[in-house]
Amino acid sequence: MNDPLLIAVIIRILLVLILGTAVLVITQRSLRSLFTIYSIQSLLLALLALVLYWQEGIFSLLLISLLTLVSKAIVIPLFLRRLLRKIPIKRDLEFRYLTPISSILVSIGLLFGVYRLFYKLSDELNFEPLFLLGTVIGVSLALMGMMVIFSRRKVITKTVGYLTMENGVLLFGLFVAELPFIIEVLILVDLLMILVLASLLAFGIDSTIESFHERLRNFGMEAEE
Amino acid sequence: MVVVVIMTVIYYLLNPLFILLISPLFMGIIKKIKAMAQGRTGAPVWQPYFTLHKLFKKEIIYSDNSSFIMKVAPYLNIGFTIGAATLVPVLFLPPEGSVPANIILFLYLLVSAKFFMALAGLDAGSVFGGMGSSREMSLSAIAEPITIITFAAIAFVLNTTDITQMFATTASNSLTEFPTLLLTGVSLFIILIIETARVPVDNPETHLELTMVHEAMIIEQSGPNLALMEISHAVKQTLLMAVLINLLFPLGMPDSFTFAGVALGMVSFAAKGSILCVIIAIFETSLAKIRFFRLPSFFMVALFLSFVTIVFELIL
Numbered sequence: 001m002n003d004p005l006l007i008a009v010i011i012r013i014l015l016v017l018i019l020g021t022a023v024l025v026i027t028q029r030s031l032r033s034l035f036t037i038y039s040i041q042s043l044l045l046a047l048l049a050l051v052l053y054w055q056e057g058i059f060s061l062l063l064i065s066l067l068t069l070v071s072k073a074i075v076i077p078l079f080l081r082r083l084l085r086k087i088p089i090k091r092d093l094e095f096r097y098l099t100p101i102s103s104i105l106v107s108i109g110l111l112f113g114v115y116r117l118f119y120k121l122s123d124e125l126n127f128e129p130l131f132l133l134g135t136v137i138g139v140s141l142a143l144m145g146m147m148v149i150f151s152r153r154k155v156i157t158k159t160v161g162y163l164t165m166e167n168g169v170l171l172f173g174l175f176v177a178e179l180p181f182i183i184e185v186l187i188l189v190d191l192l193m194i195l196v197l198a199s200l201l202a203f204g205i206d207s208t209i210e211s212f213h214e215r216l217r218n219f220g221m222e223a224e225e
Numbered sequence: 226m227v228v229v230v231i232m233t234v235i236y237y238l239l240n241p242l243f244i245l246l247i248s249p250l251f252m253g254i255i256k257k258i259k260a261m262a263q264g265r266t267g268a269p270v271w272q273p274y275f276t277l278h279k280l281f282k283k284e285i286i287y288s289d290n291s292s293f294i295m296k297v298a299p300y301l302n303i304g305f306t307i308g309a310a311t312l313v314p315v316l317f318l319p320p321e322g323s324v325p326a327n328i329i330l331f332l333y334l335l336v337s338a339k340f341f342m343a344l345a346g347l348d349a350g351s352v353f354g355g356m357g358s359s360r361e362m363s364l365s366a367i368a369e370p371i372t373i374i375t376f377a378a379i380a381f382v383l384n385t386t387d388i389t390q391m392f393a394t395t396a397s398n399s400l401t402e403f404p405t406l407l408l409t410g411v412s413l414f415i416i417l418i419i420e421t422a423r424v425p426v427d428n429p430e431t432h433l434e435l436t437m438v439h440e441a442m443i444i445e446q447s448g449p450n451l452a453l454m455e456i457s458h459a460v461k462q463t464l465l466m467a468v469l470i471n472l473l474f475p476l477g478m479p480d481s482f483t484f485a486g487v488a489l490g491m492v493s494f495a496a497k498g499s500i501l502c503v504i505i506a507i508f509e510t511s512l513a514k515i516r517f518f519r520l521p522s523f524f525m526v527a528l529f530l531s532f533v534t535i536v537f538e539l540i541l
Contacts, residue, residue, distance in 0.1 A: 009401040009402075009404065012404045012405075012537075012541070013401070013404040013407065016404050016405060016407055016408055016533075016537070017407075019408075019533050020408065020411065020530070023526055023529050023530070024526075027522055027525075027526065099522070100522040100525075101521050101522045101525050104522070104525040104526065104528070104529045105525065107529065108528070108529055108532045108533075111532065111533065111536055112532075112536065115536050115539065115540065119540075129540055129541050130541070132540055133537065133540045133541060136536070136540065
Protein backbone atom coordinates (compact mmCIF):
# COMPACT_ATOMS: atom_id res chain seq x y z
CA MET A 1 0.00 0.00 0.00
CA ASN A 2 3.01 2.31 0.39
CA ASP A 3 2.82 3.29 -3.23
CA PRO A 4 4.19 6.84 -3.79
CA LEU A 5 1.95 7.37 -6.85
CA LEU A 6 -1.18 6.52 -4.89
CA ILE A 7 -0.09 8.85 -2.09
CA ALA A 8 0.52 11.67 -4.58
CA VAL A 9 -2.98 11.17 -5.98
CA ILE A 10 -4.54 11.22 -2.51
CA ILE A 11 -2.63 14.40 -1.63
CA ARG A 12 -3.82 16.06 -4.83
CA ILE A 13 -7.45 15.16 -4.18
CA LEU A 14 -7.21 16.43 -0.60
CA LEU A 15 -5.70 19.73 -1.79
CA VAL A 16 -8.49 20.08 -4.36
CA LEU A 17 -11.08 19.60 -1.62
CA ILE A 18 -9.35 22.04 0.76
CA LEU A 19 -9.50 24.78 -1.86
CA GLY A 20 -13.16 23.91 -2.40
CA THR A 21 -13.86 24.54 1.29
CA ALA A 22 -11.86 27.81 1.17
CA VAL A 23 -14.13 29.33 -1.45
CA LEU A 24 -17.16 28.29 0.60
CA VAL A 25 -15.75 30.05 3.67
CA ILE A 26 -15.54 33.25 1.62
CA THR A 27 -19.08 33.14 0.30
CA GLN A 28 -21.10 31.36 2.99
CA ARG A 29 -23.57 33.52 4.91
CA SER A 30 -25.09 31.04 7.34
CA LEU A 31 -22.92 30.78 10.45
CA ARG A 32 -23.81 27.17 11.16
CA SER A 33 -22.68 26.05 7.70
CA LEU A 34 -19.60 28.21 8.06
CA PHE A 35 -18.55 26.25 11.15
CA THR A 36 -19.32 22.94 9.47
CA ILE A 37 -17.20 23.94 6.49
CA TYR A 38 -14.36 24.95 8.80
CA SER A 39 -14.57 21.62 10.57
CA ILE A 40 -14.49 19.76 7.24
CA GLN A 41 -11.50 21.81 6.16
CA SER A 42 -9.64 20.89 9.36
CA LEU A 43 -10.57 17.25 8.92
CA LEU A 44 -9.09 17.33 5.40
CA LEU A 45 -5.93 18.93 6.81
CA ALA A 46 -5.66 16.21 9.45
CA LEU A 47 -6.02 13.58 6.73
CA LEU A 48 -3.35 15.34 4.69
CA ALA A 49 -0.94 15.33 7.62
CA LEU A 50 -1.69 11.65 8.15
CA VAL A 51 -0.96 10.86 4.50
CA LEU A 52 2.31 12.81 4.71
CA TYR A 53 3.23 10.85 7.84
CA TRP A 54 2.50 7.66 5.93
CA GLN A 55 4.85 8.83 3.18
CA GLU A 56 7.69 10.27 5.23
CA GLY A 57 7.31 8.56 8.58
CA ILE A 58 8.14 11.63 10.66
CA PHE A 59 6.53 11.11 14.03
CA SER A 60 5.62 14.76 14.63
CA LEU A 61 3.40 14.69 11.51
CA LEU A 62 1.28 12.02 13.16
CA LEU A 63 1.02 14.15 16.28
CA ILE A 64 0.06 17.21 14.21
CA SER A 65 -2.60 15.16 12.48
CA LEU A 66 -4.06 13.97 15.77
CA LEU A 67 -3.93 17.44 17.32
CA THR A 68 -5.61 19.00 14.29
CA LEU A 69 -8.29 16.35 14.31
CA VAL A 70 -9.11 16.68 17.98
CA SER A 71 -8.80 20.44 18.39
CA LYS A 72 -9.82 21.95 15.07
CA ALA A 73 -12.17 19.39 13.63
CA ILE A 74 -14.00 18.58 16.86
CA VAL A 75 -13.41 20.89 19.84
CA ILE A 76 -13.31 24.33 18.20
CA PRO A 77 -16.40 23.80 15.99
CA LEU A 78 -18.22 22.43 19.04
CA PHE A 79 -17.23 25.54 20.95
CA LEU A 80 -18.32 27.81 18.12
CA ARG A 81 -21.69 26.07 17.89
CA ARG A 82 -22.25 26.53 21.62
CA LEU A 83 -21.43 30.19 21.15
CA LEU A 84 -23.92 30.37 18.31
CA ARG A 85 -26.70 29.15 20.56
CA LYS A 86 -26.10 32.05 22.94
CA ILE A 87 -26.05 34.86 20.41
CA PRO A 88 -29.10 36.13 18.55
CA ILE A 89 -27.67 36.09 15.01
CA LYS A 90 -27.69 33.09 12.73
CA ARG A 91 -26.31 34.64 9.56
CA ASP A 92 -23.61 37.16 8.75
CA LEU A 93 -24.88 39.36 5.95
CA GLU A 94 -22.61 42.33 6.37
CA PHE A 95 -19.61 42.77 4.15
CA ARG A 96 -17.38 45.74 3.76
CA TYR A 97 -14.77 46.71 1.16
CA LEU A 98 -15.41 43.48 -0.71
CA THR A 99 -18.64 41.77 -1.69
CA PRO A 100 -18.51 37.98 -1.94
CA ILE A 101 -18.24 38.29 -5.73
CA SER A 102 -15.24 40.57 -5.63
CA SER A 103 -13.68 38.46 -2.86
CA ILE A 104 -13.80 35.47 -5.18
CA LEU A 105 -12.30 37.48 -8.03
CA VAL A 106 -9.58 38.80 -5.71
CA SER A 107 -8.80 35.30 -4.46
CA ILE A 108 -8.42 34.10 -8.07
CA GLY A 109 -5.92 36.93 -8.47
CA LEU A 110 -4.20 35.95 -5.22
CA LEU A 111 -3.90 32.35 -6.33
CA PHE A 112 -2.29 33.34 -9.62
CA GLY A 113 -0.03 35.85 -7.88
CA VAL A 114 1.15 33.33 -5.30
CA TYR A 115 1.66 30.77 -8.05
CA ARG A 116 3.82 33.16 -10.09
CA LEU A 117 5.86 34.05 -7.03
CA PHE A 118 6.58 30.50 -5.93
CA TYR A 119 7.10 29.33 -9.48
CA LYS A 120 10.04 31.71 -9.72
CA LEU A 121 11.39 30.50 -6.39
CA SER A 122 10.83 26.82 -7.10
CA ASP A 123 13.89 26.43 -9.35
CA GLU A 124 16.24 27.66 -6.68
CA LEU A 125 14.55 25.80 -3.87
CA ASN A 126 14.25 22.51 -5.78
CA PHE A 127 10.57 22.00 -5.09
CA GLU A 128 8.78 18.94 -6.31
CA PRO A 129 5.60 19.93 -8.21
CA LEU A 130 3.39 18.44 -5.51
CA PHE A 131 5.13 20.44 -2.82
CA LEU A 132 4.92 23.59 -4.90
CA LEU A 133 1.19 22.96 -5.17
CA GLY A 134 0.82 22.45 -1.43
CA THR A 135 2.80 25.62 -0.75
CA VAL A 136 0.80 27.72 -3.20
CA ILE A 137 -2.48 26.49 -1.76
CA GLY A 138 -1.28 26.96 1.83
CA VAL A 139 -0.23 30.56 1.25
CA SER A 140 -3.38 31.37 -0.74
CA LEU A 141 -5.51 29.82 1.99
CA ALA A 142 -3.81 32.04 4.57
CA LEU A 143 -4.34 35.12 2.40
CA MET A 144 -7.97 34.16 1.78
CA GLY A 145 -8.46 33.85 5.55
CA MET A 146 -7.01 37.32 5.91
CA MET A 147 -9.48 38.54 3.31
CA VAL A 148 -12.33 37.05 5.33
CA ILE A 149 -11.05 38.92 8.40
CA PHE A 150 -11.22 42.31 6.78
CA SER A 151 -14.26 41.83 4.54
CA ARG A 152 -16.64 40.61 7.24
CA ARG A 153 -17.98 42.84 9.96
CA LYS A 154 -19.12 40.36 12.58
CA VAL A 155 -16.59 39.32 15.18
CA ILE A 156 -17.59 35.67 15.03
CA THR A 157 -16.96 35.45 11.27
CA LYS A 158 -13.68 37.25 11.73
CA THR A 159 -12.73 34.48 14.15
CA VAL A 160 -13.48 31.88 11.47
CA GLY A 161 -11.34 33.92 9.06
CA TYR A 162 -8.51 33.83 11.56
CA LEU A 163 -8.93 30.08 12.02
CA THR A 164 -8.86 29.58 8.23
CA MET A 165 -5.70 31.64 8.03
CA GLU A 166 -4.10 29.43 10.63
CA ASN A 167 -5.10 26.37 8.60
CA GLY A 168 -3.28 27.93 5.64
CA VAL A 169 -0.16 28.45 7.72
CA LEU A 170 -0.34 24.86 8.93
CA LEU A 171 -0.67 23.64 5.33
CA PHE A 172 2.32 25.73 4.32
CA GLY A 173 4.24 24.35 7.28
CA LEU A 174 3.35 20.77 6.35
CA PHE A 175 4.81 21.16 2.89
CA VAL A 176 7.76 23.48 3.27
CA ALA A 177 9.26 24.38 6.56
CA GLU A 178 9.41 21.67 9.15
CA LEU A 179 7.89 23.73 11.94
CA PRO A 180 9.01 22.52 15.34
CA PHE A 181 6.21 20.60 16.94
CA ILE A 182 6.20 22.82 20.00
CA ILE A 183 5.23 25.81 17.83
CA GLU A 184 2.25 23.91 16.45
CA VAL A 185 1.11 23.25 20.01
CA LEU A 186 1.58 26.91 20.93
CA ILE A 187 -0.47 28.02 17.93
CA LEU A 188 -3.23 25.68 18.99
CA VAL A 189 -3.21 27.10 22.50
CA ASP A 190 -3.45 30.56 20.93
CA LEU A 191 -6.45 29.49 18.91
CA LEU A 192 -8.20 28.16 21.98
CA MET A 193 -7.40 31.39 23.84
CA ILE A 194 -8.96 33.41 21.05
CA LEU A 195 -12.09 31.33 21.32
CA VAL A 196 -12.23 31.75 25.08
CA LEU A 197 -11.88 35.52 24.62
CA ALA A 198 -14.56 35.45 21.96
CA SER A 199 -16.97 33.69 24.25
CA LEU A 200 -16.13 36.05 27.13
CA LEU A 201 -17.16 38.80 24.79
CA ALA A 202 -20.29 36.88 23.84
CA PHE A 203 -22.56 39.66 25.04
CA GLY A 204 -21.13 41.85 22.33
CA ILE A 205 -20.16 39.30 19.77
CA ASP A 206 -23.31 39.78 17.74
CA SER A 207 -22.28 43.36 17.15
CA THR A 208 -19.51 44.81 15.06
CA ILE A 209 -16.14 45.87 16.45
CA GLU A 210 -17.08 49.55 16.04
CA SER A 211 -20.18 49.30 18.21
CA PHE A 212 -18.12 47.35 20.72
CA HIS A 213 -15.73 50.25 21.05
CA GLU A 214 -18.77 52.41 21.63
CA ARG A 215 -19.87 50.17 24.45
CA LEU A 216 -16.41 50.15 26.04
CA ARG A 217 -16.33 53.91 25.85
CA ASN A 218 -19.62 53.99 27.74
CA PHE A 219 -18.00 51.97 30.48
CA GLY A 220 -15.22 54.54 30.59
CA MET A 221 -12.65 51.96 29.58
CA GLU A 222 -11.26 54.00 26.71
CA ALA A 223 -11.21 57.26 28.59
CA GLU A 224 -7.71 58.17 27.45
CA GLU A 225 -8.81 58.77 23.84
CA MET B 226 -13.49 2.02 -43.85
CA VAL B 227 -17.02 0.76 -44.52
CA VAL B 228 -17.30 -0.26 -40.90
CA VAL B 229 -16.36 3.25 -39.81
CA VAL B 230 -19.00 4.80 -42.09
CA ILE B 231 -21.69 2.39 -40.88
CA MET B 232 -20.78 3.01 -37.26
CA THR B 233 -20.86 6.76 -37.80
CA VAL B 234 -24.29 6.53 -39.44
CA ILE B 235 -25.61 4.38 -36.60
CA TYR B 236 -24.17 6.85 -34.14
CA TYR B 237 -25.83 9.82 -35.86
CA LEU B 238 -29.19 8.03 -35.82
CA LEU B 239 -29.11 6.38 -32.44
CA ASN B 240 -27.48 8.99 -30.24
CA PRO B 241 -29.85 11.96 -30.77
CA LEU B 242 -32.86 9.62 -30.83
CA PHE B 243 -31.94 8.10 -27.49
CA ILE B 244 -31.31 11.53 -25.96
CA LEU B 245 -34.66 12.79 -27.29
CA LEU B 246 -36.49 9.80 -25.86
CA ILE B 247 -34.89 9.77 -22.42
CA SER B 248 -34.89 13.53 -21.73
CA PRO B 249 -38.57 13.84 -20.64
CA LEU B 250 -38.01 10.92 -18.26
CA PHE B 251 -35.23 12.83 -16.47
CA MET B 252 -37.54 15.84 -16.19
CA GLY B 253 -40.22 13.56 -14.72
CA ILE B 254 -37.82 12.03 -12.20
CA ILE B 255 -36.71 15.45 -10.94
CA LYS B 256 -40.35 16.58 -10.60
CA LYS B 257 -41.27 13.36 -8.76
CA ILE B 258 -38.38 13.58 -6.29
CA LYS B 259 -39.12 17.24 -5.62
CA ALA B 260 -42.77 16.41 -4.99
CA MET B 261 -41.80 13.63 -2.60
CA ALA B 262 -39.42 15.95 -0.77
CA GLN B 263 -42.28 18.38 -0.29
CA GLY B 264 -44.56 15.65 1.08
CA ARG B 265 -46.71 15.34 -2.03
CA THR B 266 -47.27 12.20 -4.07
CA GLY B 267 -46.44 13.96 -7.31
CA ALA B 268 -47.18 13.08 -10.90
CA PRO B 269 -45.80 9.77 -12.23
CA VAL B 270 -42.34 9.97 -13.79
CA TRP B 271 -43.90 9.37 -17.23
CA GLN B 272 -46.04 12.51 -16.97
CA PRO B 273 -43.84 14.67 -19.26
CA TYR B 274 -44.47 12.18 -22.12
CA PHE B 275 -48.24 12.48 -21.65
CA THR B 276 -48.00 16.27 -21.50
CA LEU B 277 -45.96 16.39 -24.68
CA HIS B 278 -48.40 14.02 -26.40
CA LYS B 279 -51.28 16.28 -25.36
CA LEU B 280 -49.50 19.42 -26.53
CA PHE B 281 -48.77 17.94 -29.96
CA LYS B 282 -52.51 17.39 -30.51
CA LYS B 283 -53.46 20.99 -29.69
CA GLU B 284 -53.71 23.89 -32.12
CA ILE B 285 -51.14 26.68 -32.30
CA ILE B 286 -52.29 30.20 -31.54
CA TYR B 287 -50.15 33.10 -32.68
CA SER B 288 -50.50 36.59 -31.30
CA ASP B 289 -51.59 39.21 -33.87
CA ASN B 290 -48.42 41.12 -33.15
CA SER B 291 -46.06 38.26 -33.79
CA SER B 292 -43.94 37.93 -36.91
CA PHE B 293 -42.40 34.98 -38.73
CA ILE B 294 -39.83 34.71 -35.90
CA MET B 295 -42.50 33.19 -33.69
CA LYS B 296 -43.22 30.56 -36.35
CA VAL B 297 -39.65 29.49 -37.07
CA ALA B 298 -38.12 29.88 -33.59
CA PRO B 299 -39.35 26.55 -32.14
CA TYR B 300 -38.02 24.61 -35.14
CA LEU B 301 -34.68 26.44 -35.11
CA ASN B 302 -34.48 25.91 -31.38
CA ILE B 303 -35.08 22.16 -31.51
CA GLY B 304 -32.83 21.93 -34.59
CA PHE B 305 -29.87 23.52 -32.84
CA THR B 306 -30.42 21.39 -29.76
CA ILE B 307 -30.58 18.14 -31.73
CA GLY B 308 -27.49 19.30 -33.60
CA ALA B 309 -25.77 19.64 -30.23
CA ALA B 310 -27.14 16.21 -29.26
CA THR B 311 -25.16 14.60 -32.11
CA LEU B 312 -21.95 15.93 -30.58
CA VAL B 313 -22.22 14.33 -27.13
CA PRO B 314 -21.87 10.54 -27.25
CA VAL B 315 -23.94 8.82 -24.59
CA LEU B 316 -24.39 5.27 -25.91
CA PHE B 317 -21.05 4.43 -27.47
CA LEU B 318 -17.99 6.35 -28.64
CA PRO B 319 -18.04 6.92 -32.41
CA PRO B 320 -14.88 6.05 -34.38
CA GLU B 321 -12.18 8.62 -33.81
CA GLY B 322 -12.33 11.64 -36.08
CA SER B 323 -15.69 10.72 -37.63
CA VAL B 324 -17.75 13.22 -35.62
CA PRO B 325 -16.70 16.89 -35.51
CA ALA B 326 -17.51 17.03 -31.81
CA ASN B 327 -15.77 20.29 -31.00
CA ILE B 328 -16.56 21.65 -27.56
CA ILE B 329 -16.84 25.21 -28.83
CA LEU B 330 -19.24 24.16 -31.56
CA PHE B 331 -21.30 22.41 -28.90
CA LEU B 332 -21.47 25.54 -26.75
CA TYR B 333 -22.35 27.76 -29.69
CA LEU B 334 -25.16 25.44 -30.78
CA LEU B 335 -26.65 25.61 -27.30
CA VAL B 336 -26.29 29.40 -27.23
CA SER B 337 -27.93 29.73 -30.67
CA ALA B 338 -30.89 27.71 -29.43
CA LYS B 339 -31.12 30.00 -26.41
CA PHE B 340 -30.86 33.07 -28.64
CA PHE B 341 -33.86 32.06 -30.75
CA MET B 342 -35.84 31.18 -27.65
CA ALA B 343 -35.21 34.69 -26.30
CA LEU B 344 -36.02 36.24 -29.67
CA ALA B 345 -39.37 34.42 -29.74
CA GLY B 346 -40.04 35.72 -26.23
CA LEU B 347 -39.60 39.30 -27.45
CA ASP B 348 -41.44 38.77 -30.71
CA ALA B 349 -45.01 38.55 -29.45
CA GLY B 350 -44.66 41.91 -27.77
CA SER B 351 -46.12 40.74 -24.48
CA VAL B 352 -44.74 42.19 -21.27
CA PHE B 353 -43.85 38.85 -19.75
CA GLY B 354 -42.01 37.52 -22.78
CA GLY B 355 -39.88 40.62 -23.02
CA MET B 356 -39.11 40.54 -19.33
CA GLY B 357 -38.14 36.87 -19.46
CA SER B 358 -35.90 37.39 -22.48
CA SER B 359 -34.20 40.38 -20.96
CA ARG B 360 -33.54 38.47 -17.73
CA GLU B 361 -32.32 35.41 -19.57
CA MET B 362 -29.93 37.49 -21.65
CA SER B 363 -28.54 39.39 -18.68
CA LEU B 364 -27.94 36.11 -16.85
CA SER B 365 -26.36 34.66 -19.99
CA ALA B 366 -24.01 37.60 -20.26
CA ILE B 367 -22.57 36.61 -16.87
CA ALA B 368 -22.92 32.85 -17.23
CA GLU B 369 -21.48 32.51 -20.73
CA PRO B 370 -17.86 33.52 -19.92
CA ILE B 371 -17.98 31.19 -16.93
CA THR B 372 -19.24 28.34 -19.12
CA ILE B 373 -16.48 28.96 -21.63
CA ILE B 374 -13.77 29.12 -18.96
CA THR B 375 -15.05 25.92 -17.37
CA PHE B 376 -14.96 24.08 -20.68
CA ALA B 377 -11.57 25.63 -21.41
CA ALA B 378 -10.33 24.24 -18.10
CA ILE B 379 -11.67 20.79 -19.01
CA ALA B 380 -10.00 21.03 -22.42
CA PHE B 381 -6.78 22.09 -20.69
CA VAL B 382 -6.88 19.15 -18.27
CA LEU B 383 -7.65 16.55 -20.93
CA ASN B 384 -5.53 18.15 -23.66
CA THR B 385 -8.21 18.13 -26.33
CA THR B 386 -11.17 20.19 -27.48
CA ASP B 387 -12.90 17.18 -28.98
CA ILE B 388 -15.76 15.87 -26.84
CA THR B 389 -15.38 12.31 -28.12
CA GLN B 390 -11.69 12.27 -27.27
CA MET B 391 -12.39 13.74 -23.84
CA PHE B 392 -14.82 10.93 -23.11
CA ALA B 393 -12.38 8.37 -24.50
CA THR B 394 -9.62 9.72 -22.22
CA THR B 395 -11.75 9.67 -19.08
CA ALA B 396 -13.18 6.25 -19.96
CA SER B 397 -9.75 4.66 -20.32
CA ASN B 398 -8.23 6.31 -17.23
CA SER B 399 -9.49 6.40 -13.70
CA LEU B 400 -10.59 9.63 -12.06
CA THR B 401 -7.49 9.56 -9.87
CA GLU B 402 -5.44 10.47 -12.94
CA PHE B 403 -7.31 13.76 -13.19
CA PRO B 404 -8.34 14.83 -9.66
CA THR B 405 -8.91 18.39 -10.89
CA LEU B 406 -11.90 17.10 -12.85
CA LEU B 407 -13.65 17.00 -9.46
CA LEU B 408 -13.41 20.78 -9.33
CA THR B 409 -14.63 21.25 -12.89
CA GLY B 410 -17.36 18.75 -12.03
CA VAL B 411 -18.67 21.19 -9.43
CA SER B 412 -18.44 24.01 -11.98
CA LEU B 413 -20.30 21.89 -14.53
CA PHE B 414 -23.00 21.15 -11.98
CA ILE B 415 -23.47 24.87 -11.34
CA ILE B 416 -23.63 25.51 -15.09
CA LEU B 417 -26.18 22.71 -15.38
CA ILE B 418 -28.32 24.42 -12.73
CA ILE B 419 -27.99 27.82 -14.44
CA GLU B 420 -28.67 26.60 -17.96
CA THR B 421 -31.67 24.47 -17.09
CA ALA B 422 -33.35 27.23 -15.06
CA ARG B 423 -33.34 25.42 -11.73
CA VAL B 424 -33.99 26.70 -8.26
CA PRO B 425 -31.35 29.01 -6.95
CA VAL B 426 -31.35 30.72 -10.35
CA ASP B 427 -34.90 30.34 -11.60
CA ASN B 428 -37.99 28.49 -10.47
CA PRO B 429 -39.21 26.02 -13.09
CA GLU B 430 -42.50 25.38 -11.31
CA THR B 431 -44.15 28.76 -11.22
CA HIS B 432 -45.63 31.35 -13.48
CA LEU B 433 -44.98 34.08 -10.96
CA GLU B 434 -44.02 37.42 -12.36
CA LEU B 435 -41.37 37.99 -9.75
CA THR B 436 -39.38 34.82 -10.17
CA MET B 437 -39.75 33.41 -13.64
CA VAL B 438 -37.08 33.64 -16.29
CA HIS B 439 -37.31 30.64 -18.57
CA GLU B 440 -41.07 30.17 -18.22
CA ALA B 441 -41.66 33.83 -19.07
CA MET B 442 -39.81 33.45 -22.35
CA ILE B 443 -41.98 30.60 -23.59
CA ILE B 444 -45.24 31.96 -22.19
CA GLU B 445 -46.53 32.92 -25.65
CA GLN B 446 -45.86 29.49 -27.12
CA SER B 447 -48.73 27.09 -27.54
CA GLY B 448 -49.51 23.59 -28.79
CA PRO B 449 -46.79 21.75 -30.73
CA ASN B 450 -44.54 24.82 -30.64
CA LEU B 451 -44.59 24.75 -26.84
CA ALA B 452 -43.95 21.01 -26.94
CA LEU B 453 -40.86 21.59 -29.12
CA MET B 454 -39.57 24.23 -26.73
CA GLU B 455 -40.12 21.90 -23.77
CA ILE B 456 -38.33 19.04 -25.53
CA SER B 457 -35.39 21.24 -26.43
CA HIS B 458 -35.14 22.39 -22.82
CA ALA B 459 -35.17 18.77 -21.62
CA VAL B 460 -32.60 17.72 -24.24
CA LYS B 461 -30.31 20.56 -23.22
CA GLN B 462 -30.49 19.34 -19.64
CA THR B 463 -29.68 15.77 -20.69
CA LEU B 464 -26.72 16.98 -22.78
CA LEU B 465 -25.15 18.92 -19.93
CA MET B 466 -25.83 15.99 -17.60
CA ALA B 467 -24.19 13.67 -20.13
CA VAL B 468 -21.04 15.82 -20.22
CA LEU B 469 -20.85 15.79 -16.42
CA ILE B 470 -21.54 12.05 -16.15
CA ASN B 471 -19.15 10.98 -18.89
CA LEU B 472 -16.32 13.11 -17.55
CA LEU B 473 -16.62 12.00 -13.94
CA PHE B 474 -18.25 8.55 -14.03
CA PRO B 475 -17.65 7.10 -17.49
CA LEU B 476 -18.22 3.56 -16.22
CA GLY B 477 -20.28 1.41 -18.60
CA MET B 478 -19.60 3.47 -21.73
CA PRO B 479 -18.62 1.10 -24.59
CA ASP B 480 -15.86 2.36 -26.90
CA SER B 481 -17.31 0.89 -30.07
CA PHE B 482 -20.64 -0.27 -31.42
CA THR B 483 -21.94 -3.70 -30.40
CA PHE B 484 -25.55 -4.53 -29.63
CA ALA B 485 -24.77 -5.74 -26.13
CA GLY B 486 -22.52 -2.72 -25.55
CA VAL B 487 -25.16 -0.24 -26.64
CA ALA B 488 -27.81 -1.94 -24.52
CA LEU B 489 -25.44 -1.74 -21.56
CA GLY B 490 -24.69 1.90 -22.42
CA MET B 491 -28.43 2.69 -22.45
CA VAL B 492 -29.04 1.05 -19.11
CA SER B 493 -25.97 2.54 -17.45
CA PHE B 494 -26.62 6.04 -18.80
CA ALA B 495 -30.26 5.90 -17.70
CA ALA B 496 -29.21 4.70 -14.24
CA LYS B 497 -26.46 7.30 -13.81
CA GLY B 498 -28.71 10.02 -15.21
CA SER B 499 -31.46 9.09 -12.76
CA ILE B 500 -29.02 9.28 -9.86
CA LEU B 501 -27.86 12.70 -11.03
CA CYS B 502 -31.53 13.74 -11.31
CA VAL B 503 -32.08 12.74 -7.69
CA ILE B 504 -29.04 14.82 -6.70
CA ILE B 505 -30.34 17.81 -8.69
CA ALA B 506 -33.79 17.47 -7.11
CA ILE B 507 -32.33 17.32 -3.59
CA PHE B 508 -30.08 20.28 -4.36
CA GLU B 509 -33.09 22.20 -5.60
CA THR B 510 -35.29 21.45 -2.61
CA SER B 511 -32.58 22.26 -0.10
CA LEU B 512 -32.02 25.76 -1.46
CA ALA B 513 -34.18 28.84 -1.69
CA LYS B 514 -34.17 30.97 -4.79
CA ILE B 515 -31.34 33.50 -4.68
CA ARG B 516 -32.21 37.14 -5.20
CA PHE B 517 -31.61 38.14 -8.81
CA PHE B 518 -28.76 40.56 -8.16
CA ARG B 519 -27.01 38.11 -5.86
CA LEU B 520 -26.86 35.40 -8.50
CA PRO B 521 -23.39 36.36 -9.78
CA SER B 522 -21.82 35.22 -6.50
CA PHE B 523 -23.26 31.75 -7.15
CA PHE B 524 -21.82 31.84 -10.68
CA MET B 525 -18.46 33.05 -9.40
CA VAL B 526 -17.94 29.82 -7.45
CA ALA B 527 -17.89 28.01 -10.80
CA LEU B 528 -15.46 30.58 -12.19
CA PHE B 529 -13.16 30.25 -9.20
CA LEU B 530 -13.08 26.46 -9.37
CA SER B 531 -12.28 26.57 -13.10
CA PHE B 532 -9.42 28.97 -12.51
CA VAL B 533 -8.13 26.81 -9.70
CA THR B 534 -8.21 23.85 -12.06
CA ILE B 535 -6.04 25.76 -14.52
CA VAL B 536 -3.53 26.68 -11.79
CA PHE B 537 -3.42 23.05 -10.63
CA GLU B 538 -2.68 21.88 -14.12
CA LEU B 539 -0.02 24.54 -14.61
CA ILE B 540 1.82 23.29 -11.55
CA LEU B 541 1.50 19.54 -12.03
